[in-house]
Amino acid sequence: xxxxxxxxxxxxxxxxxxxxGLLLAQVLNESGYYLKDYSEYPSxxxxxxxxxxxxxxxxxxxxVHKMVDIFVSLAKNHWQEHEKEFTKNTLVFADSDGKTDIPxxxxxxxxxxxIYTNTITLGLISYLLDLNKELAKSILKKHFGDDSIxxxxxxxxxxxxxxxxxxxxxxxxxxKEKKIILDGNEAVGWGLYxxxxxxxxxxxxxxxxxxxxxxxxxxxxxxxxxxxxxDEIAVASIASGASMAGAxxxxxTSGGGFALMTETISLDAMAGLGVVYYLSQxxxxxxxxxxxxxxxxxxxxxxxxxxxxxxxxxxxxxxxxAYEFGKLSLNLANKFDIPVILLSDKNLxxxxxNIKDFTSDKAEIVASNKVIPGxxxxxxxxxxxxxxxxxxxxxxxxxxxxMADLRxxxxxxxxxxxxxxxxxxxxxxxxxxxxxxxxxxxxxxxLREMKNREDFAFLQIRxxxxxxxxxxxxxxxxxxxxxxxxxxTGQLEALxxxxxxxxxxxxxxxxxxxxxxxxxxxxxxxx
Amino acid sequence: MTNWxxxxxxxxxxxxxxxxxxAGLQNTLAKLNMDQDKTVIVYxxxxxxxxxxxxKAWGIHSLHGRSVPTGVGIKLANPELNVIVxxxxxxxYGEGLSHLIAAARxxxxxxxxxxxxxxxxxxTGQSSPTTPKGSKTKSTPKGVESVPVVPLELIKAVNxxxxxxxxxxxxxxxxxxxxxxxxxxxxxxxxxxxxxxVSFGKQLR
Numbered sequence: 001x002x003x004x005x006x007x008x009x010x011x012x013x014x015x016x017x018x019x020x021g022l023l024l025a026q027v028l029n030e031s032g033y034y035l036k037d038y039s040e041y042p043s044x045x046x047x048x049x050x051x052x053x054x055x056x057x058x059x060x061x062x063x064v065h066k067m068v069d070i071f072v073s074l075a076k077n078h079w080q081e082h083e084k085e086f087t088k089n090t091l092v093f094a095d096s097d098g099k100t101d102i103p104x105x106x107x108x109x110x111x112x113x114x115i116y117t118n119t120i121t122l123g124l125i126s127y128l129l130d131l132n133k134e135l136a137k138s139i140l141k142k143h144f145g146d147d148s149i150x151x152x153x154x155x156x157x158x159x160x161x162x163x164x165x166x167x168x169x170x171x172x173x174x175x176k177e178k179k180i181i182l183d184g185n186e187a188v189g190w191g192l193y194x195x196x197x198x199x200x201x202x203x204x205x206x207x208x209x210x211x212x213x214x215x216x217x218x219x220x221x222x223x224x225x226x227x228x229x230x231d232e233i234a235v236a237s238i239a240s241g242a243s244m245a246g247a248x249x250x251x252x253t254s255g256g257g258f259a260l261m262t263e264t265i266s267l268d269a270m271a272g273l274g275v276v277y278y279l280s281q282x283x284x285x286x287x288x289x290x291x292x293x294x295x296x297x298x299x300x301x302x303x304x305x306x307x308x309x310x311x312x313x314x315x316x317x318x319x320x321x322a323y324e325f326g327k328l329s330l331n332l333a334n335k336f337d338i339p340v341i342l343l344s345d346k347n348l349x350x351x352x353x354n355i356k357d358f359t360s361d362k363a364e365i366v367a368s369n370k371v372i373p374g375x376x377x378x379x380x381x382x383x384x385x386x387x388x389x390x391x392x393x394x395x396x397x398x399x400x401x402x403m404a405d406l407r408x409x410x411x412x413x414x415x416x417x418x419x420x421x422x423x424x425x426x427x428x429x430x431x432x433x434x435x436x437x438x439x440x441x442x443x444x445x446x447l448r449e450m451k452n453r454e455d456f457a458f459l460q461i462r463x464x465x466x467x468x469x470x471x472x473x474x475x476x477x478x479x480x481x482x483x484x485x486x487x488x489t490g491q492l493e494a495l496x497x498x499x500x501x502x503x504x505x506x507x508x509x510x511x512x513x514x515x516x517x518x519x520x521x522x523x524x525x526x527x
Numbered sequence: 528m529t530n531w532x533x534x535x536x537x538x539x540x541x542x543x544x545x546x547x548x549x550a551g552l553q554n555t556l557a558k559l560n561m562d563q564d565k566t567v568i569v570y571x572x573x574x575x576x577x578x579x580x581x582x583k584a585w586g587i588h589s590l591h592g593r594s595v596p597t598g599v600g601i602k603l604a605n606p607e608l609n610v611i612v613x614x615x616x617x618x619x620y621g622e623g624l625s626h627l628i629a630a631a632r633x634x635x636x637x638x639x640x641x642x643x644x645x646x647x648x649x650x651t652g653q654s655s656p657t658t659p660k661g662s663k664t665k666s667t668p669k670g671v672e673s674v675p676v677v678p679l680e681l682i683k684a685v686n687x688x689x690x691x692x693x694x695x696x697x698x699x700x701x702x703x704x705x706x707x708x709x710x711x712x713x714x715x716x717x718x719x720x721x722x723x724x725v726s727f728g729k730q731l732r
Contacts (some may be wrong), residue, residue, distance in 0.1 A: 018529055198604065230626065237597045237626070240589075241596065241598060243600075244601040246604065271587065374565050382586045384589055
């Protein structure tokens with residue numbers, strides 16, 4: 001089997017770790033590799049400890065690996081806390097603090113500034129991985145323009161590698177299909193855009209902010225309005241107003257902002273307004289750990305909004321699904337005139353992959369049938385009070401029950417349009433892994449790497465709400481059922497049990513802000 | 528002439544000054560010959576918000592305090608629409624005050640009409656952001672401790688270009704005149720209509 005190589009760069013915030021990482025990803029992409037990346041950073045702008053890591057292979061790789069092949073510390077004392085990620089073969093580079101010393105600061109001094117450690121590192125890594133030097137330089141030139149010092153820094157790093165190290169063995173060749181690099185936020189943005197988004201409204205909140213930035217930057221090309229108002233309550237209210245006026249509208253946030261939007265989710269349901277709520281999870285409660293990952297808001301999303309009403313919750317597991325569900329969410333919100341929650345997490349939203357270029361694709365657009373002002377439709381009142389079909393407030397027993405039934409019966413039709421589950425692996429196996437969301441990558445990567453992969457099947461649930469009760473038939477056909485979730489309480493299990501009879505024989509739960517890595521998942525599955 | 532009345536009989540208390548606002552609005556919309564298909568009224572929650580059922584126009588009876596951002600969303604989505612937001616002092620100056628300030632700063636071309644009776648009346652008489660200091664209400668039996676919000680000064684402070692008007696409902700013709708001026712105004716405008724609640728506001732007289 002072709003080898004997966006993992007490279008990690010660490011150092012304080014503000015040293016260009018992320019940009020070096022993204023440049024490396026571009027070089028790897030254009031060299032024909034499949035890649036996945038992942039960043040860790042604290043909630044601050046300068047200092048602290050940031051990391052960027054990328055895993056790549058000539059074949060599909062589903063998530064980053066924990067154990068690294070090359071580690072570079074851009075400043076002193078940034079490798080020590082990663083010792084558990086080193087094997088005996090890991091090449092560890094750091095500036096004068098006891099590891100393979102690379103004189104980054106001295107080289108920077110010769111170049112005339114302290115900000116070139118990241119491009120020197122890129123040169124070193126390009127040498128070690130035997131990447132095409134001219135290709136790397138052309139990508140750097142595109143990024144830095146005429147700033148020749150960065151090219152010189154790259155050359156210096158490459159040369160230092162030639163003089164001091166040996167290249168490591170890598171597989172060559174790979175995939176020549178043109179691929180684009182994007183993170184989960186951008187994939188969702190492309191999906192929304194392709195489904196004819198008119199207005200995106202958001203208040204910045206990590207890890208969903210990337211979607212705001214992406215759509216704001218592209219608003220002219222995408223012909224959409226991007227609004228950043230005073231708070232998340234206004235965000236949701238503006239989107240609902242826009243929907244009433246006929247716009248295809250979406251908002252983006254994380255748990256704390258979503259909490260403020262829940263009254264509006266209830267309004268959308270009552271008034272019959274389609275709005276997409278992009279909720280990218282991070283660990284709570286409260287401010288929690290803003291820049292880390294979790295799957296702790298599944299039940300919150302499913303139960304969001306006061307009252308009883310149908311809503312849709314979709315959970316993409318990878319970048320392709322983030323794109324597809326971006327489209328689907330806007331179409332379903334408009335088809336059924338209800339709130340749709342698109343549930344992601346930091347691990348998917350802020351990690352990147354390279355993926356088949358879909359930017360020229362055409363998407364199906366499903367329009368809302370609701371009447372809107374300015375089109376000579378029959379005048380209607382949209383109403384947050386219980387109302388009759390023209391919108392007038394009602395309080396009678398029979399008529400209010402009738403309207404509640406009209407809303408609730410949408411669920412049956414919605415269920416037909418929900419994305420089906422994915423069943424991976426050996427469907428005759430004894431053991432079934434059940435999970436949802438971004439854990440998909442780690443599970444698929446684990447199974448790919450496991451010798452005893454034939455012992456397992458993996459069920460990925462993608463339509464979280466309304467949930468198909470027939471899912472229990474699939475689960476119960478297996479003798480051992482293993483729940484995998486990035487939360488402390490097993491929220492998927494609680495959700496399934498509220499709708500069907502299932503029992504899990506084992507639970508693998510992780511809730512420390514970090515995603516699952518295949519190495520630890522493999523151990524837990526075989527435990 | 529366009530009929531702006533839905534046919535639903537208003538449910539306000541006999542003698543309520545909301546009737547003056549209701550009549551003034553109908554007369555003004557008729558006088559200005561507003562396009563009924565391009566006029567959207569956003570209602571807050573409260574006594575005046577119940578006008579939603581009594582008016583024949585595109586409308587959304589939104590959530591308490593959220594009428595202004597809902598109106599902002601409608602206007603941003605379709606700038607050809609005439610957007611009028613109607614709410615009370617509780618919704619617009621209390622629960623939704625930050626939205627009012629943000630809309631004024633944006634100078635978005637919507638009209639906000641506030642029936643300001645210095646009281647929460649639909650919930651039977653608690654203090655509002657404009658209740659005079661010291662006033663006794665059901666929620667402040669020992670007297671209101673805060674100084675009241677002064678809406679016009681607030682709007683002028685954040686956006687001198689915005690039109691901010693204050694008229695008493697005791698002068699119905701002036702109410703209609705001010706509404707006309709407000710609807711014609713390009714950019715953000717606030718019309719603060721002073722009134723007293725006939726059922727729960729007698730102690731404020």
